[in-house]
Amino acid sequence: MTTTWVFSEESDGHAPASALELLTKARTFGDAAVFHIGAGSGEAFAELGEHGAAQIFHLSIDDHLPAAAAAAALASLLDEHGGEIVLFGMGNTDRDVAGRLSARIGRPVLANAVEISIDGSVSVTSEILGGVEAVVTETTGPAPALVIVRPKAFPAEPSGGATPPVSEVSMPDVGRSGSAVIVESHVEASEGPDLEAASIVVSGGRGVGSQDKWSVIEDLASQLGAAVGATRAVIDAGWVPARLQVGQTGKTIKPDVYIAAGVSGAMQHLVGMKDSGTIIAINKDPDAPIFSVADLGIIGDLHQVVPKVTEALQAR
Numbered sequence: 001m002t003t004t005w006v007f008s009e010e011s012d013g014h015a016p017a018s019a020l021e022l023l024t025k026a027r028t029f030g031d032a033a034v035f036h037i038g039a040g041s042g043e044a045f046a047e048l049g050e051h052g053a054a055q056i057f058h059l060s061i062d063d064h065l066p067a068a069a070a071a072a073a074l075a076s077l078l079d080e081h082g083g084e085i086v087l088f089g090m091g092n093t094d095r096d097v098a099g100r101l102s103a104r105i106g107r108p109v110l111a112n113a114v115e116i117s118i119d120g121s122v123s124v125t126s127e128i129l130g131g132v133e134a135v136v137t138e139t140t141g142p143a144p145a146l147v148i149v150r151p152k153a154f155p156a157e158p159s160g161g162a163t164p165p166v167s168e169v170s171m172p173d174v175g176r177s178g179s180a181v182i183v184e185s186h187v188e189a190s191e192g193p194d195l196e197a198a199s200i201v202v203s204g205g206r207g208v209g210s211q212d213k214w215s216v217i218e219d220l221a222s223q224l225g226a227a228v229g230a231t232r233a234v235i236d237a238g239w240v241p242a243r244l245q246v247g248q249t250g251k252t253i254k255p256d257v258y259i260a261a262g263v264s265g266a267m268q269h270l271v272g273m274k275d276s277g278t279i280i281a282i283n284k285d286p287d288a289p290i291f292s293v294a295d296l297g298i299i300g301d302l303h304q305v306v307p308k309v310t311e312a313l314q315a316r
């Protein structure tokens with residue numbers, strides 16, 4: 001019997017980072033099977049195998065809206081093969097499929113997980129109150145447990161495995177729920193390193209002052225080869241696009257170095273970056289909560305401090 005299932009939605013011919021992270025954890029429980037939706041590229045299958053997938057079940061979704069069919073197909077696979085736990089990432093499709101699967105098989109979903117253990121029953125640690133408190137929930141009742149895991153809860157580590165056997169899954173009939181198709185999709189253009197993958201991130205908060213002063217953040221990021229991040233206050237003000245938001249309702253990141261300029265350090269922001277390697281905060285308020293997680297703090301006006309750092313880097 002398969003112990004663990006991992007949900008995976010192909011992105012640009014690759015396995016998503018979430019599936020590779022979840023597989024790294026899943027393989028510690030025993031055999032890990034992947035339910036993979038999308039085009040089904042050889043590269044994606046190889047990446048899944050390299051991270052410990054013992055078997056892949058592939059549903060080619062074509063241009064259909066994926067969640068209804070994916071949930072129905074996954075429910076049938078669980079019925080046929082069993083499974084103790086099904087792991088999902090925090091992506092839109094992941095959460096949509098988890099909810100639909102929950103309704104189909106009558107099992108609850110445990111969300112926001114940062115740790116999982118299986119010892120007779122499945123126990124899940126979740127962060128609440130913006131990461132300030134941890135709650136451990138032990139599942140009772142019949143398997144499987146459905147768990148949505150926070151990004152970067154487990155670092156993706158290759159196990160060196162080969163591409164596992166791939167079984168094609170036929171498209172289930174889900175009636176009218178399956179009739180919606182995607183007619184157009186749009187990939188937002190972006191420059192510079194990817195926020196979630198960058199080893200250095202420079203984030204700006206409302207303390208930057210206005211959109212026309214935002215270049216102070218971009219200039220430093222560009223000198224460091226860093227990605228740019230932002231607080232929700234900055235997103236809400238319309239200074240930068242929403243994909244740059246770090247925090248509870250934005251991205252969870254763990255760069256080696258996180259520089260926060262003009263960021264107060266609200267708990268909803270901290271939950272997205274507090275596990276970064278070295279945190280450097282620049283804020284004119286010595287009591288700003290960001291200093292409670294900072295390894296290095298500079299109390300001062302960011303418009304004086306940051307350009308000096310940028311200039312010093314330029315001069316090197």
Ligand SMILES: Cc1cc2nc3c(=O)[nH]c(=O)nc-3n(C[C@H](O)[C@H](O)[C@H](O)COP(=O)(O)OP(=O)(O)OC[C@H]3O[C@@H](n4cnc5c(N)ncnc54)[C@H](O)[C@@H]3O)c2cc1C
Nearest residue numbers: 205206207231232233247248249250262264268269284302
């Ligand atoms: C449900 C929910 C979800 C949320 N999700 C998120 C999330 O995902 N991410 C997120 O970031 N927030 C989130 N928030 C919002 C969060 O609570 C804060 O409001 C937000 O993070 C504050 O952003 P900020 O630090 O940029 O602004 P502020 O709190 O206004 O802080 C600005 C800081 O800049 C400093 N400053 C001002 N001028 C200067 C200067 N010249 N030089 C140096 N320092 C200066 C000030 O001292 C202050 O500390 C969420 C809130 C809710 C309710």
